[in-house]
Amino acid sequence: MNITLLPVRGIGEVRPGDDLPGLISAAIGLRDGDVVVVSSKVVSKAMGLTASPLPGEQVEDARRRIAMSAEVADDVVVDTPHVVVVRTRQGYVCANAGIDASNVPGGELLLLPDDVDAAAEALRDGLRRLAAVDVAVIVSDTFGRAWREGQTDVALGVAGMDALRDERGTVDREGQTLRVTLIAQADQVAGAADMVRDKSAGVPVVVVRGLDVVDTSATGGGKALVRPPETDLFPHGRGWLARRLATGEGAPVRAGLPEDWEWQRVAGAAGGGSFVADRIDVADGLAAGRAEAALLDLGYDAVVHPGEGWTVVVRPVGGPAR
Template identity: 50%
Template sequence: MRLEILPVLGIGDVTEGDDLAVLIATAAPWLRDGDVLVVTSKIVSKAEGRLVDVPAEEGPERTAARDEVLAAETARVVATRGATRIVQTHHGFVMASAGIDASNVDAGRLVLLPKDPDASARALRAALRERYGVDVAVIISDTMGRPWRNGLTDVALGVAGMAAIRDHRGEVDPYGNELQVTQVAVVDELAGAGELIKGKRDQVPVAVVRGYPATIRPDDGAGAAALVRESALDLFSLGTAEARADGLRSAALLADAIGLEVDPAAVERAIDAVAGLIAPGTVFTHVTDDEVRESTAATVPGWPVRATGLILGAAPTPVDRPDLVRFGADLHRLRAALAAEGVPTTLLPPPTGSTALATLAL
């Protein structure tokens, strides 16, 4: 296999209303069927008029205007740190500042991402095929950072004419192992390959990848939307500060529940976590005595005898109201710590004759 990455030179500055098919076909009359056209999203946005005016001089007014634009382009804030905002766009992409760019544009303007990059890729592909008789795949690319790794790389925002993902699941490797999870984002790889000869300073907004062994589809395909992971499957959908805040909200809204299978080690970890914060004289103990469990179950209709243990909260006696308030706060600390370990809890009356102020079924 021979893979070539060819620059498309001479396109020049793109302005609103320009016909990208004409610009590209004129600059690259050598395009041929099966080529993969990698087009930076910047010129697509410019041609489609996806620009906004902001104050040219750096200062509070420009910052406020940019923040307003960012808010409009943001579907969800993922993470913030200082001036950095990682957000999810309305397309579903997670990226810094919603992809808003101030490079290669007049100082008083900002460039937004294309409204629908997949539609832009389809339109450009159709124009090249219908007007110039060349059948290519089109990738609309943009630069993104990546979690846990320094540096930027280009990825695909829009695709037409080829599958975004090459799915190897069900195939067998040379050792006879069936592949279970291997799905390769080939259009991201091709976008990164195109960036090797493009770049913000070189003013080469289009590259052609030739020789990639993929069949150009007669239809446009599902587009780059196939690359957006469903939120339910995203294990890292929040930044650190946002995840911590979400956890605190969950602790404040902690619901009562009883678990039938509880890991004793998890209970001990939760007790140890709050040991240094609770009031002097309060002791939380994991009780596993069958007789105590059964006597507690007998006092509460519907409470399952199979619940695996009890936590008894003991405080000094006699107690006054401030002590009870503090004990209630400490009890909730423990419940939150148990919830973090996956252990559900609910408050129950203490067993008859117990000196504990509260009992939690686990």
């Protein structure tokens, strides 16, 4: 299988209200089966999704303020003077909530669409109508990563192809079942597309031709690439607990009841103590503090009530009695 990556030039500066499918189909002859990778930046520009700094406010300060607002963020994951990382309402964990301050005219800020899958689907429909082609569309953005230097593009919105390729249950050459092989192929395509553009040259669209895309409509668009908080092993980052302890701010990042092994760890962290359905009674203040820290680290909304016997209340109410 040979694959060709075609950077699409000549689209020019995109402005609010512009017909993006029209601009793309005028700039390149699309074919059935192409994957059209479109920068979220131009999608947001065409949709007019901008916000302005307040009078006298620096652009960076405005970005921070909007990124941490309840309209944009469900949770603040990292909060340092240098960067804020939030979990957006769409579920993306990224610096500055993906709010873009570069390549935007007039000191405006560019917001991500509320529903990027819908934006991808609308682009796909527009291209089908204008160019009579059946293509897949990926709306991509450039994200940083935990533990690794450098950014790569990932797929936010996906239409017309499966975002994930599920190889679980297939058998390897030694006859062992592959158990954890779920490939984020839409992210790989988004990253591959980024190989042929540089940010400052203005190549907002790349066509990936020759990829044998499959559309079973089984994996639910780009939303399928978003790991739900309840299975997320990295719900918060450096400084999160300090901030939370200092201010009392922050929403619980994990729903549902603790699993048995977690209760055992909390018991260990608290230095023993007895559990009831919705609270932990521990012997002294230090142990209560430790239990609270352990619970917070596990993602629960724990509340310490200082007093006789120090009680840690775990919300939501419920949990295994012992």
